Amino acid sequence: MILSSKRFFSYFLILYLTLLCACVAKEKDEKKPAQKNRAAPVRVAQVLEKTVPVEIRAIGNVEAYTTVAVKPRVGGMIVRQFIRDGQDVEKGDPLFSIDPRPFEIALKESQARLEKDAALLRKAEADVARYKKLIEKDAVTQEQYDQTQANLSALRATVRLDEAGVENARLELDYAAIKSPVSGKAGAILVHEGNIIKANDDRSLVIINQIQPIYVSFSVPEQHLPAILDYMAEAKPRVFVFISEDETSPESGELAAVDNTVDKSTGTVRLKGLCANSDGMLWPGQFVRVILRLADIEGALVAPSQAVQTGIEGQYVYVVKPDSTVEMRPVVIGKVTEKETVIEKGVSAGETLVTDGHILLVPGAKVEVKEVRNEK
Numbered sequence: 567m568i569l570s571s572k573r574f575f576s577y578f579l580i581l582y583l584t585l586l587c588a589c590v591a592k593e594k595d596e597k598k599p600a601q602k603n604r605a606a607p608v609r610v611a612q613v614l615e616k617t618v619p620v621e622i623r624a625i626g627n628v629e630a631y632t633t634v635a636v637k638p639r640v641g642g643m644i645v646r647q648f649i650r651d652g653q654d655v656e657k658g659d660p661l662f663s664i665d666p667r668p669f670e671i672a673l674k675e676s677q678a679r680l681e682k683d684a685a686l687l688r689k690a691e692a693d694v695a696r697y698k699k700l701i702e703k704d705a706v707t708q709e710q711y712d713q714t715q716a717n718l719s720a721l722r723a724t725v726r727l728d729e730a731g732v733e734n735a736r737l738e739l740d741y742a743a744i745k746s747p748v749s750g751k752a753g754a755i756l757v758h759e760g761n762i763i764k765a766n767d768d769r770s771l772v773i774i775n776q777i778q779p780i781y782v783s784f785s786v787p788e789q790h791l792p793a794i795l796d797y798m799a800e801a802k803p804r805v806f807v808f809i810s811e812d813e814t815s816p817e818s819g820e821l822a823a824v825d826n827t828v829d830k831s832t833g834t835v836r837l838k839g840l841c842a843n844s845d846g847m848l849w850p851g852q853f854v855r856v857i858l859r860l861a862d863i864e865g866a867l868v869a870p871s872q873a874v875q876t877g878i879e880g881q882y883v884y885v886v887k888p889d890s891t892v893e894m895r896p897v898v899i900g901k902v903t904e905k906e907t908v909i910e911k912g913v914s915a916g917e918t919l920v921t922d923g924h925i926l927l928v929p930g931a932k933v934e935v936k937e938v939r940n941e942k
Contacts, residue, residue, distance in 0.1 A: 605934040608923035610886055611870045612938070615915040618866040618901060618908055619859050622794075626784030626807070626839075626856040628848045630775035632748050637771065639741040640664060641764040644757065651754050655746040655774060662771055664742040664763070673735035680728035687725050690718040750776035775850050780843040782807050782819070784856045785834035794824065794837070797860040805839030806857040809847060817841050817848055821858065863901070863908065871907045873919040874899060883913065884920040884927055886935070892920060894929045 646663035649655060693714045700706040746752075753773040757763060763771075782805065786794070797803050798821065806816040819841030828835050839856065841848060848854070873883050874897065881899055884892040897912030913919070918938075920927065927933070 605890065605932040606923055606926035607936045608886075608920045608927070608933045609937040610918045610935050611873060611921045613867050613869050613909065613913050613915055613917045613919060615865055615867055618863045618868060618906075620793075620861045620863060620901065622786050622790055622858040622860070624784040624786055624856045624858070626782045626854050628807075628850055628852040628854060629781040629783050629838075630750070630777055630850040631779050631781055631840075632750070632776035633850075634747050634750075634774045634776075635770040636661060636744065636747070636774060637769075638662075638664065638744065638763045638767055639765060640669065640738050641762075641767075642668065642742065643762045644759050647755065647759040649752050649755070649772070651752070653752045655750060655752055657746055657749045659746045660743060661746055661752075662744040662759075664744065666739060666742045669735065669739040669742050673732065673739055676728065676731040676735040680725065680732055683721060683724045683728050687718070687721040690714065690721045694718050744771065746774060748774060748776045749778075750774045777846065777848065777850065778843050779819075779840050780848050780850070781822070782839040782841060782848070782854060782856060783836060784839070784858075785829070785832065785836050786858070788828045788833050788835055791824075791828070791835050793860060794821075794858075798824070803861075804859045805841070806859065807839070807841060807848065808855040808857075809852065816857070817843060817845075866900070866908045867910075867913060867915055868906050868908055869913070869919050870921050871902060871905060872921040874907050874909070875924055883909075884924060885913065886918040886920060886933060890934070891930055891932050892927055894927075 642664040644662050645665045648660045648662065655661070697706055697711045697714045701708065701711045751774065753775070755772050757767075757769055757771045763769070794803070802820040802822075805819045805821055807819070808816050819839045821837060822840035823838040825836035837858070839858075869883070874881050875883065880896060882894055882896045885895050886892055895912055898910045900908035900910045902908070920933070923933070
């Protein structure tokens with residue numbers, strides 16, 4: 567009797583579980599059509615028509631327009647220093663003064679020598695004039711007359727030599743006052759007042775960098791070179807330089823030079839942009855971000871880059887139709903930036919594209935727009 571009760575209970579439990587599974591399966595089957603017809607939530611953006619710049623981005627390095635290592639051209643003691651470390655200087659400003667007294671004395675000696683030889687020259691000219699009259703009267707020999715002419719020629723050459731000596735002495739006196747050869751910013755003073763230096767000393771007194779204007783040097787992949795040269799043939803491309811993450815106020819300039827060779831080790835070519843640097847924010851040696859703007863594409867069709875997906879057959883987008891269903895459409899893309907993509911073929915201006923929620927979509931699926939967003 568006990569065994570029969572156990573069997574009855576087992577049969578009842580099996581029957582209950584079977585009925586329960588059947589009910590769950592039926593409930594799932596009833597829910598499937600409802601899920602299939604549910605609209606997928608998506609974010610969308612419209613295709614815009616606007617002007618898109620053709621740009622190349624790179625990391626660059628700021629270089630001085632001119633760098634001058636100031637060295638003495640005459641020797642002596644530095645008796646005066648006119649500048650300090652980091653001072654702005656203009657072309658022709660005094661930098662150092664070498665003791666001028668030895669050069670002043672040398673100039674006076676040269677001038678005195680010139681005066682003496684000039685006096686001898688005047689006497690020789692008078693002798694030639696007198697001997698010319700005497701030889702006509704046979705009062706002197708031809709040899710004596712030739713000798714006076716030779717003395718005159720020699721003294722003329724001596725006077726010219728003395729004049730050159732005076733000019734050289736005056737030049738060395740000018741060299742004793744060392745002046746800035748360019749406008750720019752002085753670096754650290756390397757030789758100070760009181761030191762004795764020699765002509766063409768190995769030591770530089772100071773290094774001056776001209777920073778207005780200033781160069782920005784950067785490298786781009788060699789595949790961009792043909793396009794850069796084509797655009798340069800029409801106009802000089804613009805260069806925008808950023809010293810921080812903020813892109814609202816760049817330093818602007820123009821492309822000044824393209825290197826004459828491609829670096830074999832990196833496959834890049836070196837370019838130089840020239841900027842006015844009127845506010846002095848660019849500094850030699852500084853690392854900066856550079857945008858080389860080659861041209862502008864007028865009337866380009868642009869969409870957020872998230873809208874473009876890549877499949878087995880290439881790039882495609884989901885276009886939201888007026889009935890809130892989506893159409894998968896292949897596209898041909900052009901220029902790609904960090905946020906936007908130029909679509910050359912496949913869409914029209916004003917069409918709505920899905921930018922987020924692609925994983926839930928199939929062609930013909932219904933969608934529910936949660937957000938409309940376009941990158942500015």
